[in-house]
Amino acid sequence: MNLNERLIQLSGWERHIKNLPEEEKTILFKQMHDQNSWFTPEQSRLALEGILAYLSPEKVRQWISSYKFLDKEHFEERNIGIIMAGNIPGVGFHDLLCVLLSGHRAKIKLSSTDNILIPWLVEKLGEISPELVQAVSFEERLNGMDAYIATGSDNSARYFDYYFGRYPHIIRKNRTSVAILDGNETQEDWNKLSKDIFQYYGLGCRNVSKIYVPNQQSLQGFLKGMEPANQVIDHHKYLNNYDYNKSKYLVNRSPHFDNGHLLLVESKELVSPIAVVYFEYYADLSMLRKQLKDQENKIQCMVSRDGWFDGSIKMGNAQCPEVSDYADKVDTLQFLLNLEQEIQQRVMGPQKQG
Numbered sequence: 001m002n003l004n005e006r007l008i009q010l011s012g013w014e015r016h017i018k019n020l021p022e023e024e025k026t027i028l029f030k031q032m033h034d035q036n037s038w039f040t041p042e043q044s045r046l047a048l049e050g051i052l053a054y055l056s057p058e059k060v061r062q063w064i065s066s067y068k069f070l071d072k073e074h075f076e077e078r079n080i081g082i083i084m085a086g087n088i089p090g091v092g093f094h095d096l097l098c099v100l101l102s103g104h105r106a107k108i109k110l111s112s113t114d115n116i117l118i119p120w121l122v123e124k125l126g127e128i129s130p131e132l133v134q135a136v137s138f139e140e141r142l143n144g145m146d147a148y149i150a151t152g153s154d155n156s157a158r159y160f161d162y163y164f165g166r167y168p169h170i171i172r173k174n175r176t177s178v179a180i181l182d183g184n185e186t187q188e189d190w191n192k193l194s195k196d197i198f199q200y201y202g203l204g205c206r207n208v209s210k211i212y213v214p215n216q217q218s219l220q221g222f223l224k225g226m227e228p229a230n231q232v233i234d235h236h237k238y239l240n241n242y243d244y245n246k247s248k249y250l251v252n253r254s255p256h257f258d259n260g261h262l263l264l265v266e267s268k269e270l271v272s273p274i275a276v277v278y279f280e281y282y283a284d285l286s287m288l289r290k291q292l293k294d295q296e297n298k299i300q301c302m303v304s305r306d307g308w309f310d311g312s313i314k315m316g317n318a319q320c321p322e323v324s325d326y327a328d329k330v331d332t333l334q335f336l337l338n339l340e341q342e343i344q345q346r347v348m349g350p351q352k353q354g
Contacts, residue, residue, distance in 0.1 A: 001131060006101060007060065009129040014055035016128045017048075017121070032089060032116050038237060039089050043200055044117070046319075047089035051121070054097060054323040063324045064101065067333060077135075078104045078339055081145035083160065085152060086111025088200040090118060094323070095149050095332060096136070102336035105135045109142050147339055149332065168342045170335055172328050175205040175300040176271045177318050180288070180309040183218040189305050190225025192316030196303055197262075198232045199319045202274050205300045205327070206318045210270050210278040212288060219279060223259050233261040242275035270298055300327070 001009075025048070029041035053059070080099050084092030091114065099106040110118060119138065126133035142148065147168040150160040157173040164171070179193055196208040213219045233239050245263055249256045257264035267278040282288040289310060292299065301321075302312040326332055 001103075003101075003103070006103070006132060007057070009125075009132045010055055010060065010097075010100065011057040012128045013125050014052055014057070017052060017055075017124055020124070028116070028120055035116055036086075036113050038201060038203060038235075039114075040235070044089045046199065047117070050320065051090055051093050053320075054094065056323075059323050060101075063322075064333070067337060075103060076340060078146035078343070079107050079144075080104045080336065081107050081109065081139075081142035081148045081150075081164075083109045083142065083148070083150035083152065084111055084114070084118065086113035086115075088204045089114060090121070091204070092118060092151065093121065094327070095151075096122075097323075098332040098336055099149075100132065100135060102333060102339075104336060104339070105137075107137055107139050107142055107145060109139055146343060147336075149335075151327070166346075168335070168339055168346070170328075170330055170332060172330075174271060175298055175328060176209045177206050177301045177303065178270065178292070178299060179208045179211045179315065180302060180304045180312060181211055181213045181218050181222060182305060182308065183214050183221070185218075185221065185225065185305050187225060187228075189315055190222070191228065192314070193222075193303065194226055194229035195316050196318035197226070197277060198229050201232065201235060201238050204319065206321065208277070208303060208318060209272040210267075210280065212280050212282050214282060219257075219264070222279075223257055223262075223264055226262050227259055230259075230261045238275060241273065245273050245276050270295065 025045070026041070029039075029044045032039040032044045033041055082092060082095050082099065084095070092108070092111075096106050096108065096118070108118065122133060122136050122138075125136070145167065148160070148164040149170045150157075150164065151172040152160065154173045157171050160169070160171045177196070179196065185193075193208065196206075198207075200207060202209065211222060213222065233242060242261060242263065246256075246258065248254075249263065249265070255266065261275070263276045265272070265276055265278055266280065268280065269278055272278045282291075292302065292311075301318055302309060303315045303318050304312040305315060307314045
């Protein structure tokens with residue numbers, strides 16, 4: 001199957017899912033919620049909409065237009081082991097899409113916390129493209145793959161590197177996202193930022209877990225601006241996290257702010273617990289830029305009001321990545337397109353100098 005044929009099948013995949021009866025999607029979302037209570041029907045629907053946005057034919061063609069594809073007569077298909085995370089619904093789909101576009105075979109190890117949506121999507125692909133779906137399989141073990149793409153925590157990354165380091169690989173670690181405030185935010189801005197914080201209950205690497213503020217007035221404005229998002233406390237797991245962290249801060253007499261559903265704590269750290277956002281004051285923008293530059297390997301994305309801060313995106317868009325946005329800023333598609341060359345280099349080993 002050549003590239004154009006794959007693109008046609010992927011376009012049909014998007015249309016097929018969009019045209020499915022609403023009842024079928026409702027059943028899917030219920031199954032996901034029964035399996036993982038973090039995955040509420042509302043959150044699962046948002047995730048599916050994001051996946052369908054990835055499959056938009058116009059966006060996909062624009063995305064791949066700058067790549068020189070290995071769509072050659074003697075192209076060798078390789079087995080790509082994909083170890084998917086399970087923090088938000090369907091989080092590993094982009095890796096699967098890259099493998100399908102590149103013409104390789106996807107061998108998927110699912111997370112135990114997200115093992116319904118991806119198989120369902122693959123099942124729908126099989127209904128319209130029996131040929132393309134043959135390139136996808138689900139595995140309990142990923143021994144003997146030609147390359148690996150693995151996503152997990154810093155601890156699991158060390159495990160992945162130990163076992164897969166001798167193969168071509170992409171290994172992703174913990175990341176989070178931050179917001180930079182300037183004190184001019186309106187309630188509309190706060191509403192957008194609340195999406196960046198609370199969508200998927202803060203479980204994703206694109207969720208904002210830390211804010212940088214110029215002064216205490218801005219900090220108070222943020223805390224008040226988050227009040228309309230108080231419905232997040234209705235989720236029992238989120239409430240448990242809120243109660244636990246609040247109790248910990250009270251028992252330890254740790255300074256914190258509390259608006260009834262969100263705890264705000266001053267910290268130099270980036271990754272905050274669920275129901276907690278860290279904050280840090282800044283006085284000089286140039287110093288803040290340098291600080292964030294030094295931490296860029298731990299930051300997935302930055303948001304600010306209308307994207308005013310260098311390198312940031314607009315508030316409200318943290319959980320709406322484009323199909324051309326790569327996790328950890330590592331070009332997965334280019335990695336797959338260069339795979340044959342890297343495999344040959346590893347087989348030949350270091351070349352002697354003449």
